Amino acid sequence: MFKQKYAQKVSDDDSENIEVTSAGIAATTGMPASAETKRVLEEEGIQVDRHRSRPITRHLVEDADLVVVMTASQRDVLIRQFPEITHKIRLLKDDLRGSLFSSNPPEKDKEAALDENSPGEAKDIKDPFGESQEVYRQTLEEIDEHLKKLCV
Numbered sequence: 001m002f003k004q005k006y007a008q009k010v011s012d013d014d015s016e017n018i019e020v021t022s023a024g025i026a027a028t029t030g031m032p033a034s035a036e037t038k039r040v041l042e043e044e045g046i047q048v049d050r051h052r053s054r055p056i057t058r059h060l061v062e063d064a065d066l067v068v069v070m071t072a073s074q075r076d077v078l079i080r081q082f083p084e085i086t087h088k089i090r091l092l093k094d095d096l097r098g099s100l101f102s103s104n105p106p107e108k109d110k111e112a113a114l115d116e117n118s119p120g121e122a123k124d125i126k127d128p129f130g131e132s133q134e135v136y137r138q139t140l141e142e143i144d145e146h147l148k149k150l151c152v
Helices: 002-012 035-043 058-063 072-081 083-088 107-114 133-150
Strands: 067-069 089-091
Touching: 035 133, 058 083, 067 072, 072 083, 072 089, 083 089
Parallel strands: 067 089
Antiparallel strands: none
16 A cells, blocks of 8 residues: 555655655565455555565665665564665654655664664554455555655
């Protein structure tokens, strides 16, 4: 859901030279978005029929200017797997104002990304998989709320 809303926000802002991609830590290649995700995004006018999952790769993270994750555990996995890109990894709920359009994120964000002992659960956006349609809507609203801050 994040990729589609992010891409929509970027295009709504007429931002140039921004490419939004999606990959998962435990993703299986080629899977479509879940039926619940499709329904919630279609309610927002976003089509995801062509979306297919893919796992995260070294190439993707090295090419990225910013890697945004939903949970502290996802951040921690990526930091262990790709320690050289720690400075690029952010939780969506971190203070990301301006990170989308800046190649130099605020110093406090760099420190937060490196702090493996920081409490993550309060900053996590829970995966709605297996939950009701309403939980999917709430998750999308939460993503949208923090996405607006990223695109400021």
